[in-house]
Amino acid sequence: MRSGWSSGDVPDLTGRVAVVTGANSGLGYVTARELARKGARVVLACRSEARGQEAGDRMAAEVPGAHIEFGLLDLADLSSVRDFAASFPYDRLDLLVNNAGLMAPPLGITADGFETQFGVNHLGHFALTGLLLPVLLATPAARVVTVSSMMHVVATVDLDDLGGTRGYRRWIAYARSKSANLLFVHELARRVDAHGGDLVAAAAHPGYAATNLQTAGPRAEGRRAAERAMTAANAVFAQSAEAGALPTLYAATAPGVRPDSFTGPAIAMWRGAPAPSWRSPRTRDDTVARRLWEASERLTGVSTATVLKEI
Secondary structure, three states, rough: OOOOOOOOHHOOOOOOEEEEEEOOOHHHHHHHHHHHHOEEEEEEEEOOOHHHHHHHHHHHHHHHOOEEEEEEEOOHHHHHHHHHOOOOOOOOOEEEEOOOOOOOOOOOOOOOOOOOOHHHHHHHHHHHHHHHHHHHHOOOOOOEEEEEEEEHHHOOOOOOOOOOOOOOOHHHHHHHHHHHHHOOOOOOOOHHHHOOOOOOOEEEOOOOOOOOHHHHHHHHOOOOOHHHHHHHHHHHHEOHHHOHHHHHHHHHOOHHHOOOEEEEEEEOOOOOEEOOOOOOOOOOHHHHHHHHHHHHHHOOOOOOOEEEEEE
């Protein structure tokens, strides 16, 4: 890829349909807005109807004539994921951007009993992708882009404690969920290839981008000093959400993106134009990826075996 790739390089997407999770703010908002700017019909998949509708109104004002709609999706509740997929109104889906996530909150439990970071960041998106896989596979050259993090290098998944509540450490849990994202992409790409499909499963990360992820955890716990410190660090060290969304936009729309690729900022995985990003070799471990996939199917009740055989 050439240096200096920008949102202006996103190709025309007229007639394409996209779903972006967590599109009401931050990276998700920028990603959805730029896809809509290029003509895609974009579903803003958000857990808050009020915030999702407000984001849609703001986006429509920024991009007159944009095709934007709201879809209620709470990744911390698998029944909500199933409802979203069951009510998806289109017979094509060109792009699914698994963007929504939590970063280092206090210990919480999803509606289905999972630690929230693993439940939202990985299992919710695993289930969503699996449930939408039939329409994705029916759409020529569709893509699934999952947003991971450079923090994945800190820890890999613990297959003996996927629930994640034993000895909870927020940053380790976050890193494990982001490693799970990359293992998911690796295994999805392998399974699609084994069945001869043309779906591209890729991953991206924003480097260090200023969003509300960094401050949400301290704010939820009332740790004002930590919240102020994160806000100050964002102002000094982080790139903007506009820049942080570029790797996702690249993975989602640029020609020649390869399955199981990982795109991030060019400069030390931190900031800059999109470029191939280093990833831990643990995230390409075939055995761990397969075991995580099988465990995720058991935990979510979402199996893809039948639909992949029908490619």
